[in-house]
Amino acid sequence: MSSTPPPAASATIAVVGAGRLGRVLAQALEAAGYTVHGPLRRRQGIPDADIVLLCVPDSAIPDVAADARPRARLVGHVSGATPLTHVDFSVHPLQTFTGREGPEAFRGIGVAIDGRTRTARKTAERLALALGAKPFIVDDAHRASYHAAASFAxxxxxxxxxxxxxxxxxxxxxxxxxxxxxxxxxxxxxxxxxxxxxxxxxxxxxxxxxxxxxxxxxxxxxxxxxxxxxxxxxxxxxxxxxxxxxxxxxxxxxxx
Ligand SMILES: NC(=O)c1ccc[n+]([C@@H]2O[C@H](COP(=O)([O-])OP(=O)(O)OC[C@H]3O[C@@H](n4cnc5c(N)ncnc54)[C@H](OP(=O)(O)O)[C@@H]3O)[C@@H](O)[C@H]2O)c1
The missing domain is CATH 1.10.1040 (N-(1-d-carboxylethyl)-l-norvaline Dehydrogenase; domain 2)
Structure with a gap:
């Protein structure tokens, strides 16, 4: 497992995807003190950043993760259902977003996190805590039931x-x-x-x-x-x- 320290609170984060969650998350990360690029639309390209956070439909994750890989130390997604196959970590807010919420929308909510390495998992945890949320671990083996539960709820x-x-x-x-x-x-x-x-x-x-x-x-x-x-x-x-x-x-x- 990697022993590289996770990116600091001053890290730069590129938020890819300007949809319902990407818009709110970019605002909230900025309000939490990160330097944020985005939310980035499809044709804007991905800039160099410490972290690239994919807020795209699940089906787009493999391709966008491959584009992001040379640009970032760590690549993460915000999908509850998608395994970590193409990314380093995941941060899934257990909440529903229409895109009209403010940065406070993350305060006090549960956020499912996981990472392929200790550094990646620590990074996911830091992001969740910086948003004022409560992180808990959901690994790939439990994603389907976790996400089905969210759909029922x-x-x-x-x-x-x-x-x-x-x-x-x-x-x-x-x-x-x-x-x-x-x-x-x-x-x-x-x-x-x-x-x-x-x-x-x-x-x-x-x-x-x-x-x-x-x-x-x-x-x-x-x-x-x-x-x-x-x-x-x-x-x-x-x-x-x-x-x-x-x-x-x-x-x-x-x-x-
Ligand atoms: N909304 C929620 O309540 C919620 C809650 C928790 C987690 N999530 C997670 O958030 C992720 C996005 O969901 P969402 O509800 O925000 O979806 P959404 O509103 O459909 O937004 C997805 C965005 O990704 C963009 N996109 C697609 N392919 C792209 C690419 N190659 N490069 C850059 N942007 C691209 C889309 O742009 P176009 O419109 O041009 O296609 C769209 O703006 C999913 O993984 C979902 O599981 C969502």
Whole structure:
């Protein structure tokens, strides 16, 4: 393993990719005191820098990493799903970004990190800490389940909320009516786990009510989604509270 010290806090960082995350990350790294080039668009080229951070779609990582390699001491990506095959380290913020957030968006959030060497991993940790985030290690063997968990927690939640919005429209509901219910549900899940937080007709065994709900969902072509969610929800309802023990993240620490 390399014993080269990680780039100092005064390091230069080229952020490649001016999309949703690249825009916010470049601003935040600058606010944290780094000298930042970018976010760089496709045709701007990659300048010499201590670190090149790839904020491009996962499929572009191999090619852009090869372009970046001669320009930098370390090359990293911000992808949760992509292994370290083509880069030295990864820094994946466990948050959703639209590109409109400010530099404070990273404060207090979890950031999954890993590196191929001790120096690279230390660099990833330093970047996360400089952003005010909480780094934890996710290695290549666990990336798929880690990233699937993130999709369930964010992308698929939106899928379900969109269905709720469509179903509620008939009854005069809008997103503002539904939001307190969503927030309280998340708070209850966080505090007690899903099986303890679960309420509603499926937990009470009110099957006639479930059937009426299904008919309403069916009218909006939502029956397949309703059925899949009802099946999964019945399993949660049947689960013992022990199934919802809190999850402990592995804190980032220097390997010996
Ligand atoms: N958005 C999030 O919430 C989020 C959260 C955590 C991690 N991430 C990670 O961030 C990375 C980027 O995601 P994103 O959501 O920011 O995607 P995005 O909004 O689609 O942005 C990707 C950017 O990369 C640019 N790009 C593509 N190929 C390039 C190249 N060869 N050279 C320079 N720029 C290039 C694209 O430019 P064009 O428009 O010209 O193609 C686009 O501006 C992914 O690895 C993703 O997993 C995103």
């Amino acid at each position: 964010s992308n698929f939640v939106l899928t379900v909320l969109d269905a709720a919005e469509h179903l509620g429209r008939d009854a005069g509901l809008d997103r503002a009516h539904l939001a307190p219910l969503v927030r309280q549900t998340v708070d209850n899940w966080l505090a007690h786990g899903a099986s303890n937080a679960l309420t509603g007709p499926l937990t009470r065994g009110d099957e006639a009510t479930v059937e009426r709900q299904r008919a309403a969902a069916s009218a909006l072509d939502l029956a397949p989604l309703f059925d899949a969610l009802a099946t999964a929800t019945r399993e949660i309802a049947a689960r013992s509270a022990d199934g919802d023990a809190p999850v402990h993240l592995t804190p980032a620490k220097d390997p010996a």
